[in-house]
Amino acid sequence: MFGALVVRGTGPVARDGPSSDGPAVELLRDVAADFSPRFERRGDAVVLDLAGLDRLFGHPRAIADALRTAIVDRGLRAHVAIAGTCTAAHLLAAHRSCPVTVVNRGEDAGAVAPLPLELLAQLNPLNPLNPERLSTFRRWGLRTLGDLAALPADAVSARLGAEGLRWHRLAQGHDLRPLQPDVPVERFEQAFDLEWPIEGLEPLSFVLGRLLEPLAAHLERRGRGAAVLHLRLHLVTRTLHERSLQLPVAMHDARTLRALLLLDLESHPPPAAIDRVVVAADPTPARVLQFSLLARPLPSPEQLSTLMARLSALMGEDRCGSPVIVDSWKPGVFGMKGFNPDPKPKAQSPKPIAHSLEPEAQSPSVALRRFRVPVPARVRAHEGTPLYVAVDRRGMTGGSVQSAAGPWRTSGNWWKQNLGVGSLPLGVARDRGIGSSFSWDRDEWDVALGDGVAYRVFRERGSGAWFLEGIFD
Amino acid sequence: MANVALAVAEAALRARKLDRTLTTALPSAVRPNAAATEIARLDDCLRGGLPRGQLSEVVGRQSSGRTAAVLHMLAAATRRGEIVALVDTFDRLDVGSAASAGLDLDRLLWIRGEASSLFDRVIERGLKALNLVLQAGGFGLVVFDLADAPLQALHRIPFTTWLRIQRTIEGSDTVCLLLAPHALARSAEGLTLTCGGRPAWEGSAARSRRLAGLEMGVRVVSPRRQVDGEVACSARL
Numbered sequence: 225m226f227g228a229l230v231v232r233g234t235g236p237v238a239r240d241g242p243s244s245d246g247p248a249v250e251l252l253r254d255v256a257a258d259f260s261p262r263f264e265r266r267g268d269a270v271v272l273d274l275a276g277l278d279r280l281f282g283h284p285r286a287i288a289d290a291l292r293t294a295i296v297d298r299g300l301r302a303h304v305a306i307a308g309t310c311t312a313a314h315l316l317a318a319h320r321s322c323p324v325t326v327v328n329r330g331e332d333a334g335a336v337a338p339l340p341l342e343l344l345a346q347l348n349p350l351n352p353l354n355p356e357r358l359s360t361f362r363r364w365g366l367r368t369l370g371d372l373a374a375l376p377a378d379a380v381s382a383r384l385g386a387e388g389l390r391w392h393r394l395a396q397g398h399d400l401r402p403l404q405p406d407v408p409v410e411r412f413e414q415a416f417d418l419e420w421p422i423e424g425l426e427p428l429s430f431v432l433g434r435l436l437e438p439l440a441a442h443l444e445r446r447g448r449g450a451a452v453l454h455l456r457l458h459l460v461t462r463t464l465h466e467r468s469l470q471l472p473v474a475m476h477d478a479r480t481l482r483a484l485l486l487l488d489l490e491s492h493p494p495p496a497a498i499d500r501v502v503v504a505a506d507p508t509p510a511r512v513l514q515f516s517l518l519a520r521p522l523p524s525p526e527q528l529s530t531l532m533a534r535l536s537a538l539m540g541e542d543r544c545g546s547p548v549i550v551d552s553w554k555p556g557v558f559g560m561k562g563f564n565p566d567p568k569p570k571a572q573s574p575k576p577i578a579h580s581l582e583p584e585a586q587s588p589s590v591a592l593r594r595f596r597v598p599v600p601a602r603v604r605a606h607e608g609t610p611l612y613v614a615v616d617r618r619g620m621t622g623g624s625v626q627s628a629a630g631p632w633r634t635s636g637n638w639w640k641q642n643l644g645v646g647s648l649p650l651g652v653a654r655d656r657g658i659g660s661s662f663s664w665d666r667d668e669w670d671v672a673l674g675d676g677v678a679y680r681v682f683r684e685r686g687s688g689a690w691f692l693e694g695i696f697d
Numbered sequence: 698m699a700n701v702a703l704a705v706a707e708a709a710l711r712a713r714k715l716d717r718t719l720t721t722a723l724p725s726a727v728r729p730n731a732a733a734t735e736i737a738r739l740d741d742c743l744r745g746g747l748p749r750g751q752l753s754e755v756v757g758r759q760s761s762g763r764t765a766a767v768l769h770m771l772a773a774a775t776r777r778g779e780i781v782a783l784v785d786t787f788d789r790l791d792v793g794s795a796a797s798a799g800l801d802l803d804r805l806l807w808i809r810g811e812a813s814s815l816f817d818r819v820i821e822r823g824l825k826a827l828n829l830v831l832q833a834g835g836f837g838l839v840v841f842d843l844a845d846a847p848l849q850a851l852h853r854i855p856f857t858t859w860l861r862i863q864r865t866i867e868g869s870d871t872v873c874l875l876l877a878p879h880a881l882a883r884s885a886e887g888l889t890l891t892c893g894g895r896p897a898w899e900g901s902a903a904r905s906r907r908l909a910g911l912e913m914g915v916r917v918v919s920p921r922r923q924v925d926g927e928v929a930c931s932a933r934l
Contacts, residue, residue: 520778520870523835531833535808538825543809547792547802558792563806565780588736588762588769590910590934591794593844596812609903618814619847627898629907670908677760678896678908694791696896696911696934697764697844 227306228313230269262405288324312397332397337370369395413504421497435503440478449474450505458500465494473525474508480526487533598691623673630669637663735773742926752884754875757892762913765932768798775801779837782806782830786823787845816850831865842876889918
């Protein structure tokens, strides 16, 4: 059994009533919420599920009267209809001049039969009746819903397709979909007024724990996780210290959330003592994890988030993560991104069994231990070929060159700026992985010194200065 | 007669899988749950790979191929679907070299230190980062790069530091690997891989000469200071 409430007329009957349909429908929702937890707004109507209310009120007529009384008490003028289907209740409440309509069980089709066909256009505002289709019905001589419902369904389907069949079912008072109850917006927020202002993170961690435990439990009960965590600290200076944490995945673990908040506050501490603490979460559907029996388990996102926050606090925010290769010819340029490994490893070409491979195929590739800021060197050269390398740095001996290969000349970005490689901005920029925008023009050499160490050195063509790029290792 | 009786007793113990109590029991051919390096000769020598839950080390002088070997091990771990971490104390990683080694960069947590002359402070910070990573768990291979640290600074690290690290990873599936210029520390079941190498050149004429790679030799020292073997391999450029 379903009921429908439709506002009739735009004017309020009471002096403090609503002045437009929008607030009036909101008031109807409040009325519906007083009677049933399952209600849905459909255009200017509110449809509610009345199942079980007969045990409380008795006859459906008594339910309708109670609804009508509640509406009038709120200063509204609205029609109430009760029928076996949502569609029939909605149609009857929208059209009947009588403020209260109650249809007995099984008589829905008969009750809606006298209603005009144009009502179908009002029934479904998202998919209204096509005006051309309405004119088709008129040409067929159909005026009421009963006329349309009396036609054979297969004949309507043959002429108008699936859409015609859908309207045919509506004309009979049938529901095309079940009631989809409106879910009230829930706020995930906890606040705590402190009796005495607190200073420092240690006492605050206890307060945060007290706030985050119920918040996490609330999120877990609703099957939600926090996507963004907001912390508002009201300070004794009458100012607000706000922090927002964008979490990599939805999480509702109170300990992890507290650790992340505290680590963030270590970097951004409040400037004064705290009066009031408010923690709020933007909810999002919680993660559903399916673990594999065969794959090695990775650390949970909560563990990784905490680890990254701790590492960032220790080493610096841009010094932890996964390296990224930058699309540039410039040597040594790279980028950084957050460490977020995919649980499934990348599909790679299958590697043959180790013992069946030739040793050469499994040999490691030579790595360059790169100096992030090139080391200035004094090089004695003959016709451009380095003969002797001297470096004024601890741990690097230098010496005569035993073998050398080169030069390999590279240049780029000369059309942008002309900064030397040894200048500080380049070093700083390269250190941050954004050095691809600076120019370079140099001759590279691979040299091996007498002590058996192989270096990559280069000569900057603009200044003629020599630098060590790195050590082959 | 006594030898025959001893052999019968040992055979009986082996049949009941109690041969670990024998002092003469030979080590099994393959180390259980080892992290393969995917260098065939080295894996043969290591009986499957590096022992998990242990602190091992790769040592060698500059241009000995130690970094190449470590990057190859990291790449092998990522190919197995593991995530790996590199505590790059002095910020020396060349990302291009890592990619050339076949390392899946998305599965590498790179913690960059700074190339500062305040070695003690940089190393201390690196140790803290290493501890955080090991305590978080879940990593297949964690490398602590101290290859550019001066010996004096390395010797100032308290010995208990390595005991604490070993205690952290004990019983886990994590391999902790030190990359250092000289043998520094390893756990009781850990290994020391000593790299020695020299550059290999191609081409006889000055204009056609190029650096082809490194001729490497890896000497494996296992627990009880037994030399398991020496492996020769080459690193290509």
